[in-house]
Amino acid sequence: MSQYALEVRNFTKKIKSKTIVDKVSFAVEKGEIFGLLGPNGAGKTTIIRMIVSLINRTEGEVVINGHNLDTSFADAMSSLGAIVENPEFYKYMSGYKNLRHYARMAKNEISEERIAEVVKLVKLENAIHQKVRTYSLGMRQRLGVAQALLHNPAILILDEPTNGLDPQGIREFRDYLHELAATGISVLVSSHLLSEMQLMCHRFAIIEKGKLIHISSMDETVAEGVDEQREVAFEMDDASIALETLRSGVVAFEEVSLKEDMLTVKLSKSSIPAVNKLFVEKGLSVYGISAAKATLEDRFLELTNKKGEEAKR
Structure with missing residues (x-):
C-alpha cells in the first residue's frame, strides 16, 4: 500500500x-x-x-x-x-x-x-x-x-x-x-x-x-537562519539610553521604533546575545527580549513577489 x-x-x-x-x-x-x-x-x-x-x-x-x-x-x-x-x-x-x-x-x-x-x-x-x-x-x-x-x-x-x-x-x-x-x-x-x-x-x-x-x-x-534579519524588542528601564549605547557598539542594526521602555531594532539572530551582553556591561537592566518570527504571510509574499519579478525579466 x-x-x-x-x-x-x-x-x-x-x-x-x-x-x-x-x-x-x-x-x-x-x-x-x-x-x-x-x-x-x-x-x-x-x-x-x-x-x-x-x-x-x-x-x-x-x-x-x-x-x-x-x-x-x-x-x-x-x-x-x-x-x-x-x-x-x-x-x-x-x-x-x-x-x-x-x-x-x-x-x-x-x-x-x-x-x-x-x-x-x-x-x-x-x-x-x-x-x-x-x-x-x-x-x-x-x-x-x-x-x-x-x-x-x-x-x-x-x-x-x-x-x-x-x-x-x-x-x-x-x-x-x-x-x-x-x-x-x-x-x-x-x-x-x-x-x-x-x-x-x-x-x-x-x-x-x-x-x-x-x-x-x-x-x-x-524558520529563520542565524544571519537573517528580524525585529527584536528589548524591554528596558530607559530605551533611549539603550539606543545610544547600541549606536556606540559594533553590532549592525536598524532602528524600528523607540518607546519609553521598549526599543525595537532589526538584528540578525546571532547578534542578539552580543547586544544583550553590551547592555548588561553598561549597567542597563533588560527585562525582556522578544524576537519576531517569520510568518507564512511573509514567506508567501516573498515567494509570489519573487516569481512576479522573474516573470517581468
Whole structure:
C-alpha cells in the first residue's frame, strides 16, 4: 500500500488556448494536513475539482490511497471524502436523518454504529436530532465533514472550509481537523487565509497562476537562519539610553521604533546575545527580549513577489 493518501501527478487543465493549471504535482502523506495556498483565481479549486472528478483533466493522473483514479475508479473514490462547496442538506430534516439518507447511498453498508462514531467525532452529539435549519454555519460545516467521513475515507478534501465562519468557529474547526489527522486521516485543504493555514497545516503548496511555485513543511517556511534579519524588542528601564549605547557598539542594526521602555531594532539572530551582553556591561537592566518570527504571510509574499519579478525579466 502506498505511503501517500493522495498523489497528484502532472495535473494540467486547458480551456481552448488558455492553461488554467500547469503541470502541478504533489503528494499528501497519511495523517497530515496539507494546504493548497494561493490567491483567488490561482487554480486551487480547479485542482480539487479534477481530483474528485467533477471536471476532466487535460493531462496528469491522481492516485488515492494507492488506487489510480483512471484504472480503479470505484476503489479510489471509496477512499475519498470531500466538501467542494458549502455543504447542502435537507434543512427540514434532522442532522441524523440527513446522515442516514447519505448512508443509504453509499457503496458499502454503513452501520448505525459508524453514524454514531462520526457524529461523536465532529462533536454534534447534542444537536444531531435537531433540524438542520436550526444549525449555525459552523455546525453545518461539521455535519458536512461527518457526511464526508461516513464511508471511512483515507483522505478528506476541503475547499475553503472556513468561509463564513466567525473566529470561534474557525478555531473549533481547526482543532477538529487536528484531532482528525491524529487518528490517521489525511486532509487536503485549500484556502487564501494564510494566518489560519499557518496554524492548521503540517505542509503546504503555493499555487500561483496555475503553477506550483513552492512546497515545504510549515516549520521549514517560518524558520529563520542565524544571519537573517528580524525585529527584536528589548524591554528596558530607559530605551533611549539603550539606543545610544547600541549606536556606540559594533553590532549592525536598524532602528524600528523607540518607546519609553521598549526599543525595537532589526538584528540578525546571532547578534542578539552580543547586544544583550553590551547592555548588561553598561549597567542597563533588560527585562525582556522578544524576537519576531517569520510568518507564512511573509514567506508567501516573498515567494509570489519573487516569481512576479522573474516573470517581468
